[in-house]
Amino acid sequence: MAAQKTNSLEEVHQSVAITQNTTVWKRILAFFGPAYMVSVGYMDPGNWATDLAGGSQFGYTLIWVLLMSNIMALLLQSLSARLGIVRQRDLAQASRDTYSRPVNFVLYFLAEIAIAACDLAEVLGMAIGLQLLFDIPLLWGVSITMLDTFLLLFLLNKGIKKMEAFIIALIAIIGISFLVEMFLAKPDPGQIAAGLVPSIPDSTALYIAIGIIGATVMPHNLYLHSSLVQTRKFDRSAKGIKQAIRYNFFDSLIALNLAFFVNAAILILAAATFYKNGMFEVAEIQDAHRLLTPLLGTEWASILFALALLAAGQSSTITGTLAGQIVMEGYLNLRIQPWVRRIITRLIAIVPAFLTIVYFGEEATGKLLILSQVILSLQLGFAIIPLIHFVSDNRKMKGFAIGKYTKIASWLIALVIVSLNARLVYDEIKGWIETSENPVYLWIFVVPLAVAAALLLLYIIIKPLIEKTMVSPTLVPHIKHIVVKEAEKPIVYSNIAIALDFSTTDEKSIESALQLGGKEANYTIIHVVETVGAMVYGEEIQDFETASDSNYLNDYKNALEAKGYKVTIKLDFGSPKKGIAKLVNEGDFDILILGAHGHHWFKDLLFGTTVDAVRHSIKIPLLIVKN
Structure with a gap:
């Protein structure tokens, strides 16, 4: 039984109809x-920090x-x-x-983590912009x-086109502000042209360069873009899909070149004012704002800088929050109230910002912004590599898979990013070990994490290459595969509880129960919904997984009743360890049938051991069934 397909950003999915009988423009x-x-993610306050530095x-x-x-x-x-x-499908769903x-x-x-790092930069940028303009x-x-959060909800209710218009207006403010700044700074065109020749002066430049890459090529934007293009409802014929791909490329070409102009303008502004005057340590946005007026001779330089920063933070925070929704729904298949989801996403960013300002002071915000962009860059490989695999699969891309040269270019980009990140991680860990008084802790905690990340990246790379076809996993075994074997001996148990987790062990769990009880026994099928929403809302949750799990239980019940068995179902929410034990202890059961999950030690650390916890919490016999 396959999982039901859900739409990305359901509230605005295919909300913009494309009329074919109209002009090309x-x-x-x-x-x-x-x-x-x-594109606003490519000119957010995190970019400002790395560009200024x-x-x-x-x-x-x-x-x-x-x-x-x-x-x-x-x-x-x-x-x-x-x-x-x-x-x-968006990248998370795929x-x-x-x-x-x-x-x-x-x-x-x-x-x-990547979205939190991005949102952190946007929160700090907006806060700094408010401080510079209004002394808050x-x-x-x-x-x-x-x-x-509430502005985003308001804009979404007005429709995706209204939100896009609002974002474009903010981009215009940023662009015009820096256009004026360029006229005031009067940079040297010859030196700008020389800066286009690749060079990395030292390790500090490498750190900042990787931060620039992380600030420019953002992983959350890959999730966001794959979802936002689905807001357009167009002709799904081969010609219509080809046309949509071409028009969206033009859209990206114009928007990202505008973002490049803004980023280049910030770096050129810093070079033409601070570097030119021997101020080599200006990485703080506040310092840049303070120094622009005396260096350029007009107060408008600082005002426009702060206004552009505020517009960049406001626009970026909206798209970052949307990316958080896409990632949560895509990976976890979890749909909760939009305002709750967006407040959670924002809190993930606000808490680190609060702690940094409280414990390290306002002067630490610049370093935190650069660090957030380096973190973003470190996450890139885990988004880019699956994306390249997905768009290279001609069977799933229905003939629209990328060509050979595009594939080569994509893998070269992935190689460059992963190599730079590996070099950065190696240099940083090596530096920590050499300067630490107790390097043993780094060997125990930090080095294994780096090795685990490398192994995960390797797995993501080779899995689709080994498996020529990427088949969607079957979430629950088909009813027809259950083999019913009649009990030949007298009935021993009359009330039997069967705990299912919709894995391949369910089949044997049901078979074992039917052999123990025959057609005279009463069977109760138990399942616990263990999503994040279920843990928070309990039985009030109304997400996709709860509805799916309930349907699965009813399918089992109907199939078994059709064969003459007496079956009831019970659904609980939260932790399976507690939920299964609670339902069993509340009922009058003779035995519980429980499938072993088959985890190894690493998975047990992640998910816990349900069998042991249930075994110690119930007072009736427990039959553990292994696949």
């Missing part, structure tokens, strides 16, 4: 929008990194858009369809950013 404009929503320390030297990152971003975003257009549940859980965790303390500014 009107069709193109109807497709325009998603890439602009994505790069420009003030190394002048125009790292402009080539911005250009290379923009080319990478354009290719990867076009792959993301292609995935959403052709397969009508991963859930392909990889096992434990792997998806880890990928979800890593994606949430940073802690108050961070608190105010919570209101973005």
Whole structure:
């Protein structure tokens, strides 16, 4: 029984109809929008921190990194858009369809870290912008950013096109502000051209370069773009799909080049003002704002800088929160109230920002912004590699898989990003070990984590290569496969409880129960919904998984009753360890049949051992069935 297919961003899915009987320009404009929503992530406050640091320390030297990152971003975003257009699945959903549940859980965790790092940069950027414009303390500014959650809800209720228009307006504010800044700074065109020649002066430049890549090519944007393109309802014929891919590429080309202009403008501004005047350590946004007026001779330089920062933070935080929704729904198949989901996403970012400001002071925000972008870059491989695999699968892409040269370019980009990240991780850990007073703790905790991440990345790379076809996992065995064997001996048990987890052990659990009880016994099938929403809301949860699990139980009940067995079903919510024991202890059962999950020690650490916990909590015999 396959899992039901759900739509990405259900509330705005296919909400924009594309009319075929109209002019080409009107069709193109109807497709325009998603890439602009994505592009704001390429000019968020995290980019400002890395661009300022790069420009003030190394002048125009790292402009080539911005250009290379923009080319990478354009290719990867076009792959993301292609995935959403052709397969009508976002990147998180496609991963859930392909990889096992434990792997998806880890990928979800890593994606949430990336989104938290991104949201952290946006929260800090908005708070800094409010402070610079209105002299509001940073802690108050961070608190105010919570209101973005409700602005997002308001815009979504108005429709995706209204939200896109709002984002484009904010992008216009950023672009115009920096256009004026360029006229004021008067950068040297010759030095700008020289900065397009690749070079990495030292390890510090490498750290900042990787931060720039992480700030430019953002993993959460890959999830976001694959979902946003599905807001367009167009002709699903081969011609219509090809047209949608082409128009969305143009959309990405224009939007990401605008983002490149903004990033280059920030780095050039830092080089033309701070680096030129010997101020090599200006990485703090507040310092940049303070120094622009005396260096450029007008107060408007600082005002426009702060206004653009506020617009960048506001626009980026909206799209970052949407990405959080896509990742949660895609990987976990969890649908909860939109306002609850968005508050949770925002809190994940606000808490670290609060703690940083309280414990390290406002002056630590610049370093935190750069660190957040390096973290983003470290997550990139876990999003890029599955994406390349998905759009390379011609069978699932229905003839719209990427070509040989695009595939080669994509893998080269993945190799560059993963190699740079591996070098950064190696250098950082090596430095920590050499300078630490107790390096044994690093060997015990940090080094194994790095090795585990490398092994996971290797698994993600080779799994689809070994398995020529990526088959969606079967979530629950088919009813027809259950073999009913009649009991030949007298009935021993009359009230039998059977705990199911919708795995391959269910078949043997049911067979064992039927052999013990025959057709005279009463059977109760138990299942516990263990999603995050179920743990929070209990029996009030109304998500997709709860409905699916309830349907599965009814399918089992109907199939067994058709064969003459007496069956009831019971559904509980939260922890299986507690839920199974509670239902068994509340009923008048003679025996419990429980399937062994077959975890090894690592999975037990992740999911716990249900069998042992239940065995010690019930007072009736327990039959453990292994697959």
